[in-house]
Amino acid sequence: MSRSAYYRYRRGKSYRADKKYNRPKHEVEKEFIQNHKRYGSRRIKASLQEKGIIISRRKVASIMRKQGLRAIQPRTFVPRTTNSRHGKRVSPNLLEAHPQVTKPNSVWVSDITYMPVKGGKWAYLCVWLDLFSRRIVSWRLAETCRKFL
Known part of the structure; x- marks a missing residue:
């Protein structure tokens, strides 16, 4: 002391x-x-x-x-929308026949993506695109990927 x-x-x-x-x-x-x-x-x-x-x-x-305080680390969640190991045949590439698009609204392409939203949920976005103008023709938002089928 x-x-x-x-x-x-x-x-x-x-x-x-x-x-x-x-x-x-x-x-x-x-x-x-x-x-x-x-x-x-x-x-x-x-x-x-x-x-x-x-x-x-x-x-x-x-x-x-x-x-003894440790922060909770939530697991990262990535939704699985594609099963790549299905063993079935793959669809052929139909765009090989159209190397150059010459007029509007002759070839449209589509894709689905997912976005995180509040509450730990996901929203799925499907977009249709015109290959000639590269503009979005249509789109749709849904809670599940199955709603687009």
């Missing part, structure tokens, strides 16, 4: 580590829980700085490690 700590104790002003060291622990844990256990050290540090609490990312990471 240092001499200054002893005399501070004698004067009734004992050193309290709670204010200096335990406050960040509580703030980090509170921020972690408020964000549904999704925030890691970088986001928690940024969030605390917005609230006026200055703390380093390494300190936040250290607190999280000691408290």
Whole structure:
């Protein structure tokens, strides 16, 4: 024990580590829980700085490690719209017969893609394109890929 700590104790002003060291622990844990256990050290540090609490990312990471707080990492989901291992024959390329499109509305092509939307769901977009003008002729949005068939 240092001499200054002893005399501070004698004067009734004992050193309290709670204010200096335990406050960040509580703030980090509170921020972690408020964000549904999704925030890691970088986001928690940024969030605390917005609230006026200055703390380093390494300190936040250290607190999280000691408290056993680990951010939930959701699995990335990529919808599978094509079965490439079906073993069936592949449709022939009908555009080989039309190397150059010379007039509008003679050749249309289509494709389906998917887009993430709120709530962890997906929306499927089907687009028809005129090869001559390279403009979209039609499009349709659906919740499932089956609705286009």
